Amino acid sequence: MDPNTQLPAVGMIGGGQLARMTHQAAISLGQSLHVLAADESDSAAVVTPRTTVGDWSDAADVLAFAEGKTAVTFDHEHVPQEVLRALEDAGVRIEPGADALLYAQDKQAMRERLSKLDLPMPRWAPVSSVSDVEAFGYPCVLKAATGGYDGKGVWMVDNPTEAQEVLSSGVRLIAEERVPLLREVAVQIARTPSGETRVYPVVETVQRDGICVATIAPARIGEELEAEARRVAETVASELGVTGMLAIELFQTNDGLLINELAMRPHNSGHWTIEGAVTSQFEQHLRAVLDYPLGSADLTAPVVVMANILGGPDGGPRLDERIQKMAAEIPEARLHLYGKAIRPGRKIGHVTVSGADVDSARRSALRAAQWIREGR
Incomplete structure (x- = not known):
């Protein structure tokens, strides 16, 4: 709780525009939004007075930031699982929790879990070689299992040469069918x-x-x-x-x-x-x-x-x-x-x-x- 308002103090890891607009919503609710930003020039940092500059991938920085917060949440999915687990082990309330966030962080884990729930998805498979991609079939989409956003980490592949170029990056990949979209x-x-x-x-x-x-x-x-x-x-x-x-x-x-x-x-x-x-x-x-x-x-x-x-x-x-x-x-x-x-x-x-x-x-x-x- 915020000692001045006696209302919740929420911590948000990440200082981008999502945190900036969450801060605007917090104002009308009377809540205090605290932001962990990577840089003082980040979108939220320039408007949010309760900003801490730190490294969201460093457990010590994140644990120090979380101290005294009613709950901690996120404006991106890139906080490593080991840091999320450290927060939970320390008794910090994080929303969503590490078990849920895994499926937003890892596309292979997400596909495996949703497959077990029999939810509709494109045909997919993990791939680690050109022969894996050929067995899956061209044309296809190769996706980085972790870290992609806004089109980054996504490659349209039509032949073995293009597949090899993506595979040479060394990132863990899944292949998905290229579906005709309406x-x-x-x-x-x-x-x-x-x-x-x-x-x-x-x-x-x-x-x-x-x-x-x-x-x-x-x-x-x-x-x-x-x-x-x-x-x-x-x-x-x-x-x-x-x-x-x-x-x-x-x-x-x-x-x-x-x-x-x-x-x-x-x-x-x-x-x-x-x-x-x-x-x-x-x-x-x-x-x-x-x-x-x-x-x-x-x-x-x-x-x-x-x-x-x-x-x-x-x-x-x-x-x-x-x-x-x-x-x-x-x-x-x-x-x-x-x-x-x-x-x-x-x-x-x-x-x-x-x-x-x-x-x-x-x-x-x-x-x-x-x-x-x-x-x-």
């Missing part, structure tokens, strides 16, 4: 330690070069697939013992839905919830890790579109001028910048537009993101 979707669920759950509407995620560039809520997939996605979310959250927010990325194919990835934290596919849902994913995550009653996940408008803002080329109008021009042209857009240095292709913020129909909301959101990215 669209990519995502579903988020919050789960408390006592087992209460709340599922958000399924959303469409528009991908480019492995990065989500836009999210459309709700997804245009029909009631049957919506119900199936919700069933998958409930099963995964319960069977894996997840606490806090869980995001499940899915492929929609002609034969239904297939699970792609898991993330046990607030997620880019849920940024729309800040304006577009009764309870944002960030507030919901805090409620869940503290075992508070969960808030409503209902939409606040018929359609909500979020567009990521990626860093653009050098030159052009200064950022403040871009913001003013965007606000004048598209007053319905809600802007969130992450306080990051701008580099081409880097996520520096997002915009959200709520409305009555998909096409107009999407046009406005993408146009607003273009203003910030390109200055025109």
